[in-house]
Amino acid sequence: MTIGILALQGAFIEHRYKLDALGVDSFEIRQAKDLDRKMDGIILPGGESTVMYKLIQDLNMEEKLISLIKNGLPIFGTCAGLLLLSENVQNFDYAYLKTMHITTVKNAYGRQLGSFKTTATFNHEETIDMIFIRAPYIQHVGKDVLVLSVVDDKIVAARQGNQLVTAFHPELTNDLTVHKYFIDMCKV
Ligand code: GLN
Secondary structure, three states: OEEEEEOOOOOOHHHHHHHHHOOOEEEEEOOHHHHHOOOOEEEEOOOOHHHHHHHHHHOOOHHHHHHHHHOOOOEEEEOHHHHHHEEEEEOOOOOOOOOEEEEEEOOOOOOOOOOEEEEEEEOOOEEEEEEEOOOOEEEEEOOOOEEEEEEOOEEEEEEEOOEEEEOOOHHHOOOOHHHHHHHHHHHO
């Protein structure tokens, strides 16, 4: 199994460490041709969604990325990665790749003081630590979206078929639950 990690900006190396810990091979996606490599899934890391999206466009990756997602390649977006996949983005002028039926609020907890740590359940099973950094939350989900985590009545993890998103950063805690869940999605 091999996972490609978008490595244009943001916290991509931390995802590699998690995959290493699970014994899963990974490589960094830095150019459009990297999207042609054989892979079983893609991770879109946290960072700054607008900057990441501009780089995706400038490097001619947008169309290819959208078609891989629409063809069913498993994809996992954390924080800025969640925003990239959202069909609607509130608190901002436009949406990015728009492949997932969710409405997301950008910088939903405030711009500067919006970072915090909490504990909540993921997939109604495991209780895990969650780190939020200038995070979005999901305000509305489509009928085909499964809610996986809720914190303070706000949806912070969800799945729509091959697409998994978290508003928090599972790559920054010691727990492997969310990455394991994604790897299971990549096996089918
Ligand atoms: N606030 C960032 C954005 O709008 C997301 C922050 C993060 O990825 N930690 O893209």
